[in-house]
Structure formats: C-alpha cells, structure tokens
Amino acid sequence: MSGQVWVAGGGVICGIGADLRACLEAFARMEPGMQDMQHLRSIHRGVLPVAEVKADNDALAAQAGLPASVSRTALLSKIAAEQAWASTGLGSLAPYRTGLVSANTVGGMDKTEDFFGAYLQHPQQGRLWQVLHHECGSVTELVADAMGIRQQVSTISTACSSGANALMYGARLIRHNIVDVVIAGGADALTRFTLNGFNTLMILDQQPCRPFDDTRAGLNLGEGAGYVVLVSDAVAAQLPNGPWCRLSGYANANDAYHQTASSPEGTGNYLAMKGALEMSGLQPADIAYINLHGTGTQNNDESEGKAIQRLFAPYYPAMSSTKSFTGHTLGASGGIEAVFSALAVQQGVIYPNAHFAVPMKEYPFTPATSFSKGNRLTHVMSNSFGFGGNCSSLIFSGFN
Amino acid sequence: MSNGTAYITGSCVIRQHQVYNNGVLRWQDTPGTALPEFLRNGYDHFSGQYPKFHKMDHLSRLGWLAAEVLLQAAEVEDHLPGQVAIVLSNRSTSLDTDARYYNTVKDIPSPALFVYTLPNIVIGEICIRHGFKGEHAFFTTEGFDAELVRSYAQLLLDTNAATACICGWVEVMDGAYEAALYFAERREVSGAPLFTVENVKKIYAGNMR
Amino acid sequence: MADLKSQIIAQLNLQEVKPEDIGNDQPLFKEGLGLDSIDALELIVLLQQHYNIRIANPEQGPEIFHSVRSMAEYITAHQKQQG
Numbered sequence: 001m002s003g004q005v006w007v008a009g010g011g012v013i014c015g016i017g018a019d020l021r022a023c024l025e026a027f028a029r030m031e032p033g034m035q036d037m038q039h040l041r042s043i044h045r046g047v048l049p050v051a052e053v054k055a056d057n058d059a060l061a062a063q064a065g066l067p068a069s070v071s072r073t074a075l076l077s078k079i080a081a082e083q084a085w086a087s088t089g090l091g092s093l094a095p096y097r098t099g100l101v102s103a104n105t106v107g108g109m110d111k112t113e114d115f116f117g118a119y120l121q122h123p124q125q126g127r128l129w130q131v132l133h134h135e136c137g138s139v140t141e142l143v144a145d146a147m148g149i150r151q152q153v154s155t156i157s158t159a160c161s162s163g164a165n166a167l168m169y170g171a172r173l174i175r176h177n178i179v180d181v182v183i184a185g186g187a188d189a190l191t192r193f194t195l196n197g198f199n200t201l202m203i204l205d206q207q208p209c210r211p212f213d214d215t216r217a218g219l220n221l222g223e224g225a226g227y228v229v230l231v232s233d234a235v236a237a238q239l240p241n242g243p244w245c246r247l248s249g250y251a252n253a254n255d256a257y258h259q260t261a262s263s264p265e266g267t268g269n270y271l272a273m274k275g276a277l278e279m280s281g282l283q284p285a286d287i288a289y290i291n292l293h294g295t296g297t298q299n300n301d302e303s304e305g306k307a308i309q310r311l312f313a314p315y316y317p318a319m320s321s322t323k324s325f326t327g328h329t330l331g332a333s334g335g336i337e338a339v340f341s342a343l344a345v346q347q348g349v350i351y352p353n354a355h356f357a358v359p360m361k362e363y364p365f366t367p368a369t370s371f372s373k374g375n376r377l378t379h380v381m382s383n384s385f386g387f388g389g390n391c392s393s394l395i396f397s398g399f400n
Numbered sequence: 401m402s403n404g405t406a407y408i409t410g411s412c413v414i415r416q417h418q419v420y421n422n423g424v425l426r427w428q429d430t431p432g433t434a435l436p437e438f439l440r441n442g443y444d445h446f447s448g449q450y451p452k453f454h455k456m457d458h459l460s461r462l463g464w465l466a467a468e469v470l471l472q473a474a475e476v477e478d479h480l481p482g483q484v485a486i487v488l489s490n491r492s493t494s495l496d497t498d499a500r501y502y503n504t505v506k507d508i509p510s511p512a513l514f515v516y517t518l519p520n521i522v523i524g525e526i527c528i529r530h531g532f533k534g535e536h537a538f539f540t541t542e543g544f545d546a547e548l549v550r551s552y553a554q555l556l557l558d559t560n561a562a563t564a565c566i567c568g569w570v571e572v573m574d575g576a577y578e579a580a581l582y583f584a585e586r587r588e589v590s591g592a593p594l595f596t597v598e599n600v601k602k603i604y605a606g607n608m609r
Numbered sequence: 610m611a612d613l614k615s616q617i618i619a620q621l622n623l624q625e626v627k628p629e630d631i632g633n634d635q636p637l638f639k640e641g642l643g644l645d646s647i648d649a650l651e652l653i654v655l656l657q658q659h660y661n662i663r664i665a666n667p668e669q670g671p672e673i674f675h676s677v678r679s680m681a682e683y684i685t686a687h688q689k690q691q692g
Contacts, residue, residue, distance in 0.1 A: 197514040202667040252535040256527040388524035454624040511650035
C-alpha cells in the first residue's frame with residue numbers, strides 16, 4: 001500500500017443547479033434551492049419546503065440516456081457521475097481499471113411508492129417492474145452498466161454519511177492497487193418515505209433552514225447526486241489539466257449514543273475529525289475551511305459545534321453549511337459536499353451559509369455568510385454524520 | 401488486498417432457533433417459535449437488564465443478541481473503545497422494518513420504526529451497548545460474502561484503524577433470520593484459528609469450533 | 610391514570626415495566642423511566658391516536674411529558690377545550 005489518492009474532477013446535480021458551474025453561480029448569487037414541491041407528490045406540498053432538482057423525470061432521463069421508468073435516484077446518479085468523469089478530460093473510461101462506489105439511502109423507493117398506490121387499492125393492481133430497482137445496490141448497478149464500469153461496483157448505505165464513506169472506500173481501493181480510477185459519491189431522490197419519516201422525527205423546518213443559527217428549527221430535505229473522480233499517482237500524471245487536490249485524510253467513528261440523536265459532547269464527530277487530521281499528518285490550525293455537516297437541527301449543530309470547539313479552540317477556521325442551499329440530500333450529501341470541498345481547495349472558494357443571522361449562544365464562532373473565491377485554502381475538511389452514530393470526516397489538501 | 405495475520409478469537413452463529421458460541425451449542429429454543437418470541441427468550445437467557453432491547457427492530461435485536469453472546473466469551477475489554485471496528489453485511493438491508501414502517505404510514509407514521517429503516521442502525525445499537533467508537537461499515541450482498549467481510553476487516557486491522565473487529569452477517573426478512581458474527585484480533589491467541597476466508601466459511605457452515 | 614400507563618407501556622414497548630411500576634409523579638425521561646427523544650415522538654403519536662390531540666411543536670414535549678400526571682392533566686385540559 002502506497003501512493004497518494006488524487007481528486008481528478010467532480011460533478012454535481014442538486015437543487016441549486018444542474019451542474020457544478022450552475023451551483024457555483026447560485027452560491028455567488030446567494031440563491032438557495034428551497035421551494036414548494038414541484039415534482040414530489042405529497043400531502044406536505046406547500047407546507048414543507050424542499051430543494052428539488054428543477055427538472056422532471058422525462059427531462060432527466062433524456063439527459064442521462066436512461067429510460068424514464070427507472071428511479072429518479074439512478075437518473076441523478078448517472079448525470080453527476082458522467083459530469084464528474086467528463087471534468088477530468090481523460091476521454092474514454094475503457095483504458096482504466098475503474099470502480100463506481102455510490103451511496104444512497106433508499107434505492108428505488110420513489111418507484112416503489114408509485115407501485116404501492118395502485119397495489120394497495122387491489123392486490124392484483126400495480127406494475128411490478130416498478131419495484132425491480134427498489135434495492136439500494138440496484139441503482140448503482142444501473143449506472144455502472146450504463147457507463148461500462150465492471151471492475152468494482154459497490155453501494156454504501158450508512159445513512160447521511162454514506163457519500164463520505166464512499167470516498168473512503170474508493171480511496172482504499174486505489175491505495176491497494178485494486179483499481180486506478182474510482183468514481184465515488186452518492187445520490188438520493190426525494191421520496192415520500194423519507195419526507196414523512198423525517199417529519200415524524202419533527203426535525204423539518206417549515207421555513208428555509210438556518211444551520212448554526214441560534215433560531216434554527218430543523219432541516220429541509222433536498223435531492224441530488226455528487227461524485228468525485230479519485231485516481232492513483234499514475235493516472236494523476238496523465239491529467240491534461242492536473243488534479244484538483246489530494247484526498248489526504250479520512251476517518252470514520254461511531255458516536256455510540258443513540259439511533260438518531262448525536263451525543264451532547266459530539267464524541268463521534270470529534271473522533272472522526274481528529275482521526276482524519278491524524279491520517280493526513282495535520283494540526284487543527286492547518287485547516288482553512290470546514291464544510292460542516294450543519295443540518296440545521298438543534299441537536300446536530302450543537303453537537304458538531306461542541307466537537308469543533310473541543311478540537312479547534314481557540315483558533316477557528318472559516319466554516320459553513322452548504323445544506324443551507326442544497327437542503328439535506330441524505331445519501332448524496334457526502335458526495336456533493338466532497339465535490340464542493342475539493343473545488344474549494346482548487347479555486348479557494350469559501351461557500352456562504354444562507355439565512356444566518358443570530359450566532360449560537362454556546363460558541364464563539366459563526367459561519368461564513370458571503371461567497372468568496374481565490375482564498376488560500378491548502379487544507380479543507382468536510383464533515384458528514386449519519387443516523388446509527390456513523391460519523392465521517394474527509395480532508396482535501398492542495399499540492400505544490 | 402490485505403494479508404496480514406489475525407486470529408478468530410470468538411464466533412457466534414444463530415440460526416434455526418439455535419445459538420452457537422465458538423462452535424458449541426449454547427442454547428436452543430423450541431422449533432416453531434416465532435422470531436420475536438425467540439429473540440425475547442434468547443435475551444432472557446443470555447442477558448436481561450437492557451430494556452432498550454424491546455424497542456429495537458428484529459434486525460437490531462438479532463445482531464445485538466449475537467454480539468452479546470460473542471462478547472461474553474471474548475476479551476473485548478483488552479481493546480480501546482475507539483479501536484474496536486464493526487463490519488456487518490446482509491442480504492435484505494432493513495427491508496423487513498421498511499415494510500413495517502410503511503404499514504404505519506396510512507395511519508400515523510411511527511417515529512420509533514422509522515429510525516430502524518436503515519441497516520447500519522444495528523451497528524449503532526451494538527456500539528451503544530458496548531461503548532465501541534471505532535470505524536464501521538455495513539455491506540449488502542446476495543449471500544454471505546466471507547471474502548469481502550474478511551478482507552475489509554483485515555484491512556482495518558492491517559492499517560491500524562482497529563486492533564479488533566466484530567464482523568459477519570446479520571439477516572432478517574419476514575421471520576427468516578440468520579446471524580454469524582466473528583471477533584477478529586491482530587494479537588496471537590493460542591489455539592485460535594487464523595482469520596482466513598476458509599476458516600470464516602467453516603465456522604459459518606458449522607464445521608469448526 | 611392507570612389506563613394511560615398501560616397505553617404508554619404498549620406504545621413504547623416497555624416489556625419489562627408494569628403499570629404499577631410507574632409512579633404518577635416519576636419523571637418519564639432520563640433518570641426516571643429512561644425514555645429518550647424517539648419515545649417522546651411516540652408519546653405524541655399516542656396522544657393523537659388515543660385522544661385525538663395534535664402537538665405540532667415538539668418543544669412542548671418536556672413540559673407535557675414530564676410525568677404521567679402532567680400528561681393526564683394535559684389530556685384532561687385539552688379534551689375539555691375541545692368539548
């Protein structure tokens with residue numbers, strides 16, 4: 001085991017843009033993606049704002065080159081994964097030993113819900129093909145087949161940290177010389193299953209979410225997909241425009257506290273950030289920007305803040321939660337935020353935290369509130385914490 | 401990919417109403433007992449004193465019970481909590497609970513069921529019980545993939561991400577169930593089998609102590 | 610209040626607890642009966658299912674669900690309002 005793991009490119013589709021460039025423009029214009037539901041059919045339409053991808057399944061299918069009958073999650077996944085690969089400028093995937101490591105939390109649940117409407121009316125009704133891709137792994141396989149990826153295809157499902165864990169797994173595949181290239185990240189479409197589930201937990205805000213604000217009252221759900229392209233030293237040397245940055249550290253830890261709630265001390269968050277720093281050989285002061293997990297719930301932001309205070313005090317890096325723009329995209333969030341974080345290193349971008357007004361009483365730090373480019377950000381941290389106590393932290397680093 | 405040396409210092413296999421620990425039948429329930437009753441009887445036999453058990457979904461109860469049996473015999477306290485990793489896998493993820501949750505949606509959706517609609521919650525429950533804070537992962541495969549689980553666990557041990565790893569298979573779907581957990585440690589324990597794919601398979605098949 | 614205790618035990622799957630084990634004024638959460646945030650949400654479901662009382666703001670939880678007595682008082686007051 002040796003060598004570095006490089007980020008060769010990235011692609012994102014989410015509630016603020018159909019590609020990475022559109023997302024950056026939305027950040028610069030301070031335009032979050034939360035709106036009334038347009039595409040998801042739910043009794044909560046008009047009440048709970050969500051950050052939907054602004055296209056229907058037919059349009060996404062045409063763009064993805066997949067049938068409109070497959071899960072919206074697969075459509076989003078294919079679009080972002082292809083954009084990620086295209087951004088590397090490497091041309092055809094064929095010469096490389098390639099893996100696809102993709103995260104999601106509910107697989108083809110959107111189609112299953114369509115099936116159940118008719119099936120519950122009568123057991124003889126409903127179109128069975130709609131449940132064909134219910135299983136999480138099936139979504140990944142659809143995309144891998146469509147892209148011609150056969151070497152290594154894996155699905156990671158560990159709740160809201162899934163996307164970050166996909167990068168960890170992908171990096172190990174490269175470091176162990178199993179593949180040369182891994183497209184790693186995650187995808188999740190909005191479904192009634194997740195919307196109603198989060199609603200029963202009473203952690204959805206009916207207003208646009210306000211992460212790390214003292215008045216925060218919950219999260220908004222979003223949908224999308226985000227992938228980075230991880231490559232070995234040998235492939236990095238062939239990149240026509242060079243790599244974006246390195247994936248220099250990663251760690252995963254369990255909070256061991258509660259199924260869904262974070263511990264008040266943020267133990268798992270702290271251990272994940274500390275472990276990632278140790279792996280990359282950095283000190284807390286080396287981190288220039290943190291892309292927060294920052295969901296906007298009382299519990300998450302308090303725990304994450306406590307862990308940051310414990311690790312970074314008294315000097316705090318710039319930080320923000322891009323979920324204030326994209327909403328919480330669950331299995332996709334770790335992938336989307338990895339792309340944002342890797343790009344932050346390459347272009348010196350600090351992302352704004354929308355709707356921030358009142359600092360949290362507990363902590364001396366506040367999130368960034370405006371978009372800026374050209375900052376010197378040598379090391380950027382991205383946090384993703386999930387149900388089941390699954391906490392992960394990634395560090396992206398520049399190079400000279 | 402990872403070929404360092406490690407040892408299987410404990411195992412627990414639960415299937416067909418029988419609980420095996422290190423290859424020895426420790427307890428069995430009456431054939432035909434439904435899964436919830438079997439799990440409750442197993443809990444009463446091996447543990448008790450953990451009322452949260454009853455609130456878990458079937459997958460978590462099975463994984464929790466297997467870990468309980470496994471760790472009563474293993475010397476887990478020799479490892480730091482942050483150095484104990486967990487790598488589990490199954491075929492049906494949380495589908496058994498997803499369906500139960502969906503049945504409540506037409507009335508009032510149950511928050512207590514919703515929190516179990518993810519496969520990795522069983523890992524969280526084991527971590528909460530024993531205070532483990534190490535790295536953890538959950539994989540979904542068609543059947544028990546001894547090679548995948550062993551190589552991932554071995555990697556964590558080889559790269560110092562953990563000094564011990566609880567790994568294996570925990571499956572529940574519509575009343576059918578099966579669990580096979582292993583305790584793998586890097587340190588040599590005399591008499592303990594090597595942590596190889598062959599030995600993992602033998603224990604799963606019930607052909608090794 | 611005995612009915613309410615049985616309902617709480619059933620809703621929360623407290624298999625090792627009997628209604629008479631729960632004191633009228635015993636705190637339900639943390640050091641008392643040891644309930645957690647998900648249990649609080651299930652108690653909100655209980656109020657809706659059995660008493661047709663809706664609680665939209667979870668921040669009311671700690672006050673209403675402090676003990677069996679506070680829950681019973683809330684139910685009584687709320688049902689009178691409705692009547």
